[in-house]
Amino acid sequence: MLVIALVLFGLGLALGSFVNALVWRLHEQQKGQKTRAKTQSKELSILNGRSICPNCRHVLAWYDLVPVISWLLLRGKCRYCKKPISIQYPAVELAMGLIFAGSYLFWPSTVHLNGQWLLLSTWLAASVGLLALAVYDLRWFLLPNTIIYPTLLAAATGRLAYLSAFEKRPLHGLFLWAFSLLIASGVFFVLFTYSKGKWIGFGDVRLGLITGTLLADPQKSLAMLFLASLIGTVVILPSLSKGNKTLTSKLPYGPFLIAAAAIMVIFGDSLLNWYKGLIL
Ligand SMILES: [Zn+2]
Structure with a gap:
């Protein structure tokens, strides 16, 4: 068990590196499209090409690209130009490693029984996209479709496979999934339509399709929305009181939703049971 957790941690670190590269290259591409810059070249393709400062x-050597370790050894500076490298890079790598190992260790059901391994793998695959979306949204207030759609595809494929192969009542499961989508995505669709896109972006509506599919449970989806507002409030209150942000200033809602979805995927059953115990 510990060995698997360690392997997943290592895999997570490497995929965290991938997330950093993906987010950066995607942003460079979109910048390039806007300005039609000539610097845009093949080296910025998303999946191929060498990593550069x-x-x-x-061009970075392999020893500049060892997750977390390289950043620590270089004391957060580029080996070649000495410009500080954002702490975002090791932070994202570490976060992905912890998500991978933690999801396995704290998975709510026995992993090797009843297709739980399929749900866990689906979640791990989707979590890579979700972390990329969270980072992108934090930095540039946008949830790019280039990340949304593959993540949604991974989540939906995993859910369909699980329903058809392992769910004892597939129709019931399908109904819960649909209801879950209605809450996780529908709420944002209503807010988006009502405010004509002023309060939230359509990216949040699409993100709801991913989280609603991963949870596939209306209760968990509802709890996710509540938890996201709670996390948002806790994060924003200190900066509000310092006067850094006003209530009208732009704020990405995606990262809060993604954090809440991750908590609900892993701890949702325990949280809901605890809550039901409180009110009954
Ligand atoms: Zn450099």
Whole structure:
């Protein structure tokens, strides 16, 4: 068990590196499309090409790319131009490693029984996309479709496979999934339509399709929305009181939703049971 957790931790670290590269290259591409810059070249394709320093564009060697370790050894500076490298890079790598190992260790059901391994793998695959979306939204207030759609595809394929192969009442499962989508995505669709896109972006509606599919449970989806507002409030209150942000200033809602969805996927059953115990 510990060995699997360690392997998943290592895999997570590497995929965290991938998330950093993906987010950065995607943003460079979109910038390039806007400005029609000539610097846009093949080296910025999302899946191929060598990693380069965002500042001096020096091609990085493998020893510059070891997750977390390289950043620590270089004391957060580029080896070639000495420009500080954002703490985002090791933080995202570490977060992905912890999500991978933690999801396995704290998975709510026995992993090797009743197709739970399928749900766990689906979640792990989707969590890579979700972390990329969270980082992108935090930095640029946008949930790019280029990440949304593959993540949604992974989540939906896993859910369909689980329903057809392991769910004893597939129709019931399908109904719960649909109801879950209605809450996780429908609420944002109503808010988006009602405010004509002023309060939230359509990206949040699409994100709801992913979280609603991963949870596939209306109760958990509802709890996720509540939890996201709670996390949002806790995070925003200190900066509000310092006067850094006003209530009208732009705020990405995606990261809160993604964090809440992750908590509900792993701890949803325990949280709901605890809550039901409180009110009954
Ligand atoms: Zn550099």
